[in-house]
Amino acid sequence: MIRISIDAMGGDHGPEVTLQGLQRVAERRPDARFVIFGRSEAVEPVLAKMPRLAAVSQFHHCDVAVRMDAKPSQALRQGRWKSSMWKAIEAVKAGEADVCVSAGNTGALMAMSKFCLRTMADIDRPAIAAIWPTARSESIVLDVGATIGADAQQLVDFAILGAAMANALFDVERPSVGLLNVGVEEIKGQEEVREAGRMLREAGLDTMDYHGFVEGDDIGKGTVDVVVTEGFSGNIALKTAEGTARQIGGYLREAMGATLMSRIGYLFARGAFSRLREKMDVRKVNGGVFLGLKGLVVKSHGGADDEGFAAAVELGYEMVKAGLFDKTRTTLDLYHARKPGPVSGEAATNI
Structure with a gap:
């Protein structure tokens, strides 16, 4: 039970x-x-x-x-x-x-x-992860509102948490993970995002496949299984997507009832519109997981x-x-076991 x-x-x-x-x-x-x-x-x-x-x-x-x-x-x-x-x-x-x-x-x-x-x-701060319907299937986006202005280490933690959730929910052995940025080039974006990308590349975790940077349109495309960002931009993206879905739904209902011919056309295409309505129903993906x-x-x-x-x-x-909790714990332990420790003063002098 x-x-x-x-x-x-x-x-x-x-x-x-x-x-x-x-x-x-x-x-x-x-x-x-x-x-x-x-x-x-x-x-x-x-x-x-x-x-x-x-x-x-x-x-x-x-x-x-x-x-x-x-x-x-x-x-x-x-x-x-x-x-x-x-x-x-x-x-x-x-x-x-x-x-x-x-x-x-x-x-x-x-x-x-x-x-x-x-x-x-x-883990310094928790994140809120949301399930996002995409053209490919579904993705996980985090953080969507818990942590505003995350630093590089927190973004790395979010990537680990999101990958564990994708593994548990989608049954993907090595979920692909991308950092949300203003461009895919390594020189673009805030310093925290670029540093998080470097840390993820060097971590070499076999529990995820680090894809690199992704842009806003990649979320809907389903380019990666997990999209990582800080809570300010993540929450805006989430609310924008929900509002856009409702807006398009309203346009369709208005168009289908505008004329007699459009109403007749709707009767013939009712099955297709039902499937579209099902995909655009924001209720079906309600719920954010605190990771x-x-x-x-x-x-x-x-x-x-x-x-x-x-x-x-x-x-x-x-x-x-x-078993999300256990999988998350295992992935975190693996990352921190491989994470290099701080460089000592003596070692820093010899570099």
């Missing part, structure tokens, strides 16, 4: 949508079990209408729900030890759950996760509907089933 702890109070819609999403997962994943945290007056009436979900769930009342607009420091002070978000994370630390899923405040979730679970050894922590945490989009939240929960389910 795969045990999933849920912050039922997170997101824009609260327990109503969260539990509907869990019910979808319960129907599709019979080996999933849920530990649900939230306010009893908000959760129990909804859960009572879902006997199938209730049969595979445990509910725990929490007095506090973290507000979506709360500052991370404020949420950490007020919600530590008693909020539904904290309790859901703590269940992973205590071994009562294999992964935590929340649609709540991203900053608060990251702060609480880092404080409660701590980062893996040698680099001593435990698995998945962040769902706050505005996700029940199908979107179900996708985030199923992403966490797949990460547990694929």
